[in-house]
Amino acid sequence: MKLRLVDIFFIVIGLAVGAILSLQVRSHPIASGSFSLDQLEVKKTLLETFSIEQVELKKKLALVEAKKAEAQKIIEGRSSRQTLEILDHLKALTGLNGVQGQGIRITLSDNPAVSRLDFSALNENFVQATDLRDLVNALFAKEAKAIAVNGKRIEPLTPIQSVFDSILIGNLQIAPPFVVDAVGSSSALQEAVHALRQKKIQVSVEVVSNLKIVPIEALRILQYLSLANP
Amino acid sequence: MKKITTITIIAGLLGILLALQYRAYQKVESFVLRSQPQNILAELRVFQLANQELRAHLQAEEKSLEEVSSKINNASLEDEIKHLKLLSGEEAVKGEGIEITLSEPVEDFWISDLTAQLASAGAEAVAVNDIRLTMDTAGFRDITGGFILGHLFLRPPLRITVIGPKQQLHQAIAQNGGIIDRMEHTHPNLQILLSQREKITIPAIAR
Numbered sequence: 001m002k003l004r005l006v007d008i009f010f011i012v013i014g015l016a017v018g019a020i021l022s023l024q025v026r027s028h029p030i031a032s033g034s035f036s037l038d039q040l041e042v043k044k045t046l047l048e049t050f051s052i053e054q055v056e057l058k059k060k061l062a063l064v065e066a067k068k069a070e071a072q073k074i075i076e077g078r079s080s081r082q083t084l085e086i087l088d089h090l091k092a093l094t095g096l097n098g099v100q101g102q103g104i105r106i107t108l109s110d111n112p113a114v115s116r117l118d119f120s121a122l123n124e125n126f127v128q129a130t131d132l133r134d135l136v137n138a139l140f141a142k143e144a145k146a147i148a149v150n151g152k153r154i155e156p157l158t159p160i161q162s163v164f165d166s167i168l169i170g171n172l173q174i175a176p177p178f179v180v181d182a183v184g185s186s187s188a189l190q191e192a193v194h195a196l197r198q199k200k201i202q203v204s205v206e207v208v209s210n211l212k213i214v215p216i217e218a219l220r221i222l223q224y225l226s227l228a229n230p
Numbered sequence: 231m232k233k234i235t236t237i238t239i240i241a242g243l244l245g246i247l248l249a250l251q252y253r254a255y256q257k258v259e260s261f262v263l264r265s266q267p268q269n270i271l272a273e274l275r276v277f278q279l280a281n282q283e284l285r286a287h288l289q290a291e292e293k294s295l296e297e298v299s300s301k302i303n304n305a306s307l308e309d310e311i312k313h314l315k316l317l318s319g320e321e322a323v324k325g326e327g328i329e330i331t332l333s334e335p336v337e338d339f340w341i342s343d344l345t346a347q348l349a350s351a352g353a354e355a356v357a358v359n360d361i362r363l364t365m366d367t368a369g370f371r372d373i374t375g376g377f378i379l380g381h382l383f384l385r386p387p388l389r390i391t392v393i394g395p396k397q398q399l400h401q402a403i404a405q406n407g408g409i410i411d412r413m414e415h416t417h418p419n420l421q422i423l424l425s426q427r428e429k430i431t432i433p434a435i436a437r
Contacts, residue, residue, distance in 0.1 A: 006233055013240050020247055043274070050277045057284040064291045071298040072310070079307050087307055090314035095365055130339070137342040141369030141378070156368035159350035163277045171280040171287070219313060221290050224394050225354040227315065228322035228431050 047164060054173060065218060095155045095216040099146035103183035103211040106135065106193055109202040110176055124200045127178055129162035131196060132169075135180060136160065138192035144182040146213040150174045151181075153216045183211050276350065319364040319435040323355055325393040327430035328400055332388040332413075333421035335377055338370040340413050344390070347409050351402035353394040357432040359384045360391070364435060396426040 076084060091097045111125035136154055139147050147154045149169050154160075158170050166173045182189050186207045196203050297309070315321050330344070345356055345363065356363045358370075358379055367380040377384040392399055403409050403424070410422055 006237075010233070010237060010240075013237065013244065017240065017244055017247070020244070020251070024247075024251065046274055047277065050274075050281055053281050054284065057281065057288060061284065061288050061291060064288065064295055068291060068295045068298055071295065075298065075307060083307055083311070087311060087314070090311060090318050090320070093318035093320065093365065094314050096314070130343070133342050133346055134339055137338065137369055138371075139369070141338075141371045143369075146365075155365060156363040157345070157349040157353060157356060159346045161276055161346060161350055163274075163280075168276065168280055171284045173277075173280075218287060218291065219317065220354065221287060222313065222316055222354050224325040224327070224352075225316050225323050226325055227312075228324040228433075 043164065047166070051173060054171075058172065061218070091215075094219070095146065095153055096219070098215050099183050099213045101145065101183045101211065102186055102207075102209055103144075103181060104186050104189045104193075105206045105208050105211065106180040106182070106196075107202075107204045107206075108132070108135075108176070108178040108180065108196070109204075111200050111202065126165070127167075127176055127201050129160050129167045131199065131201065132167065132178060132180070133160045135192065135196060138195065139180070139182045139184075139189055142184065142188045142192045144184040144189060144192075146183045148181045148213045150179055151214065153214055155216060157220070181208075181211050181213055183213055279350075319362045319366070320437075322431060322434045323393065324429055324431045325354065326396045326428055327353075327391065327393040327426075328396050329423075329425050329427055329430065330390040330392070330403075330410075331423040332386065332390070333423075334386045334417070334419065335372055335375065335388070336413060336417055336420065338372040338377070340409075341370045341377075341388075341390075344403065344409055344413075347403055348392050348394070348399055351394070351398050353392045353399060355393040355432050357391045359389055360433050362432050362435055366437070367435060391430050391432055393430050393432060400424065400426050 076087070079087075088097070108127045108131060110127055114123060114125040132149060136147055136149070140156065149160075152169050152172065152174070154169070159168070161168045163173070166175065167178070168174075182192075190205060190207075193203060193205055316323055341358070345353075348356060358377070361367055361379055361382060361384075369380070371378040373383075376386060377388065405411075410424065414420060414422060
């Protein structure tokens with residue numbers, strides 16, 4: 001009888017090991033989407049609509065901003081030197097000036113083994129918004145003088161968010177590969193990339209002797225902020 | 231004796247498998263907790279809001295163009311200078327907003343995630359322990375017992391002050407499954423105080 005109990009115990013443990021192994025092998029990776037096909041279609045359609053709308057809005061905005069810049073130049077041409085100096089100083093502090101100098105160019109790409117077209121919302125093989133956020137934060141911490149992602153200048157309050165498989169920088173959608181330019185000490189800035197190298201995405205870093213980073217496209221609209229001591 | 235050894239080996243294997251499974255789960259959970267969208271609608275809403283903001287921006291720029299065009303004759307840059315002063319951190323600023331207090335240090339990515347969330351909800355100025363985040367001061371780094379922001383070491387509690395639409399800001403971070411929930415989930419001892427304020431003042435940056 002004692003022998004039988006041991007046998008039964010043995011068999012139960014064997015079955016448990018088998019079941020765990022079977023579940024482990026059969027489990028789907030977390031990365032695969034769990035949405036129904038209908039939801040996926042709606043999502044794709046809405047995303048397309050938003051993307052098209054965004055391209056149109058961006059074109060109009062660029063046109064208006066170009067006209068405004070032209071008018072500003074005329075005004076600046078008629079302003080005093082002191083006023084222009086104050087303006088230049090404030091522009092430099094807010095990222096409205098172009099920055100040029102030594103720096104690094106970091107290119108982040110998805111792991112070639114995966115494709116964004118399969119609409120997997122979560123996948124360590126894709127470059128995530130969190131990767132870009134962490135990188136930008138680390139670059140600022142390493143005293144980057146200016147940072148741009150896919151040519152768009154970033155400031156500390158520029159939100160970098162994921163929307164399905166896209167990434168929004170501010171209000172604009174960008175697609176991989178993500179090229180991050182940072183002006184500053186190239187050796188210090190390279191340290192900011194270390195953490196990303198442990199991920200499953202592709203990371204390449206290039207030292208550039210003369211990087212040019214454009215000014216911020218447009219200033220934020222302020223509705224709540226006022227001077228504490230006007 | 232032989233059976234006991236076999237059972238011990240199998241039990242050991244089972245333990246290793248369970249430990250591996252648990253560690254893999256924890257790794258995936260931490261990744262998912264940070265990256266998981268709350269739901270499809272929330273993600274679509276982000277895109278929709280981004281386009282709404284772009285539309286608002288376009289309208290504001292059109293209005294601004296009209297104003298600038300009308301000022302060509304007056305040669306005035308006052309409005310632009312005032313706007314830039316508000317953004318630059320050169321002057322102390324005030325406005326409605328929220329205040330978040332973290333009782334203990336967290337990993338730096340939580341602060342940059344929180345800042346991104348606040349910025350997308352309309353934050354116009356953010357400061358940590360009264361140091362405003364600007365091009366010169368940005369970049370958090372967690373180190374033992376505190377935070378490095380710019381060249382300054384900040385000790386807990388961390389007080390994050392935000393100027394912007396207080397209700398929207400509060401809602402964006404305090405919703406179920408939102409960033410505050412996730413921070414508390416991963417830091418059981420962390421106490422987060424969140425309050426809406428009619429007036430938040432952020433000092434000028436000492437340069």
